[in-house]
Structures are given as structure tokens and as C-alpha cells.
Amino acid sequence: MSDSTNNEVYHSAPGTSLADPYNIPGILFFFAGVVGLASTLTAAGYGFGSWAAVGAIVTAVFFVASITVFVVEHERLRRLALRH
Structure with a gap:
């Protein structure tokens, strides 16, 4: 993996970190957790x-x-920002 995500050293605006491809697995895990929570509550309800x-x-x-x-x-x- 490369340490540079874009041409920027660090995400200066709040929304730019969501466009970072390294965050995609975390976002997908979170959505899978939400789906799992809904399924768990449905199973418990039945x-x-x-x-x-x-x-x-x-x-x-x-x-x-x-x-x-x-x-x-x-x-x-954070390490990338401290390095520059």
C-alpha cells in the first residue's frame, strides 16, 4: 500500500476522508453491522x-x-501528516 491517498498530505476538509479508498472496508463493515443488527432484532422478535x-x-x-x-x-x- 502506498502512503499517499491523493495529492493532499492530509484530509483538510471533513468530507474528503470519505472519498479515501482506504476507508471503504470500514464503511462496508459498518453497514454489514447495521444489517446484522436489524436481522438480529428481527430474529429475536420472532x-x-x-x-x-x-x-x-x-x-x-x-x-x-x-x-x-x-x-x-x-x-x-496522522503519521503521514506528522511526517510532512
Whole structure:
């Protein structure tokens, strides 16, 4: 992976970090967590306790993965900004 995302050294405006392709996995993990949460609540509402437990674990994994990807990307950009 390259350390340069665009011609910019650091994202100067709030919306430019969303256009960074390194954030796409974190965004996808977050959306998968939201879908998992909705599915888990639906399964729990219909009384499928075992599926609700599996869904809760999968949802937690997606949310933790999303946060991890965002933190790693933030640290990469912070190091890149400090270097310049």
C-alpha cells in the first residue's frame, strides 16, 4: 500500500476522508453491522433465540472490525501528516 491517498498530505476538509479508498472496508463493515443488527432484532422478535445469539456475535464482530479499520486508517493519516 502506498502512503499517499491523493495529492493532499492530509484530509483538510471533513468530507474528503470519505472519498479515501482506504476507508471503504470500514464503511462496508459498518453497514454489514447495521444489517446484522436489524436481522438480529428481527430474529429475536420472532422468537428464534439461537439465531439471535449468532446474529449478535456476528454483529459485534462487524462493528469491532469497522472501528478497528477506522482507527488504523486514522493512525496512518496522522503519521503521514506528522511526517510532512
